[in-house]
Amino acid sequence: MPLSDHEQHILDEIERRLAEEDPRLVEAVSRTSLYTHLARRIRWASLAFLAGFVMLMLFPVSLWIAVGGFGVMLVSSLLVYRYLKQLGKEQVRALQQSGRFSIASILARLSGRFRGPTPPAAG
Numbered sequence: 001m002p003l004s005d006h007e008q009h010i011l012d013e014i015e016r017r018l019a020e021e022d023p024r025l026v027e028a029v030s031r032t033s034l035y036t037h038l039a040r041r042i043r044w045a046s047l048a049f050l051a052g053f054v055m056l057m058l059f060p061v062s063l064w065i066a067v068g069g070f071g072v073m074l075v076s077s078l079l080v081y082r083y084l085k086q087l088g089k090e091q092v093r094a095l096q097q098s099g100r101f102s103i104a105s106i107l108a109r110l111s112g113r114f115r116g117p118t119p120p121a122a123g
Contacts, residue, residue, distance in 0.1 A: 038083045045083065048076035084110055 003011065019026045055069025 035087065038086055042080055042083050045076045045079040049073050049080070052076060 049072070052069045052072030052074075055072060056066050058069070059066040
């Protein structure tokens with residue numbers, strides 16, 4: 001539903017005042033997108049997975065550390081799966097075009113597989 005002229009004017013005024021009061025916030029918000037946010041979360045979850053793997057390899061030291069490492073690996077892999085499913089089709093296509101063997105391209109192919117087959121177009 002489109003905004004009325006009055007509502008659009010109010011929104012423009014709020015944006016103008018925000019830009020005057022805090023230009024760094026406006027710049028930071030304009031640079032950040034859902035894709036960059038999800039990519040950052042995927043990186044952190046991947047690092048957590050690696051940390052869990054290191055904990056798992058400490059099995060000779062302590063069984064409880066290894067069990068905790070397995071739990072960290074499980075949770076972080078589920079998070080990566082969830083974030084990959086949240087990527088939009090346009091973002092997946094952009095990732096696929098970034099290069100055949102790049103990490104982004106591999107993640108895009110995985111995301112396409114997690115989504116499953118696309119329904120046929122009607123018409």
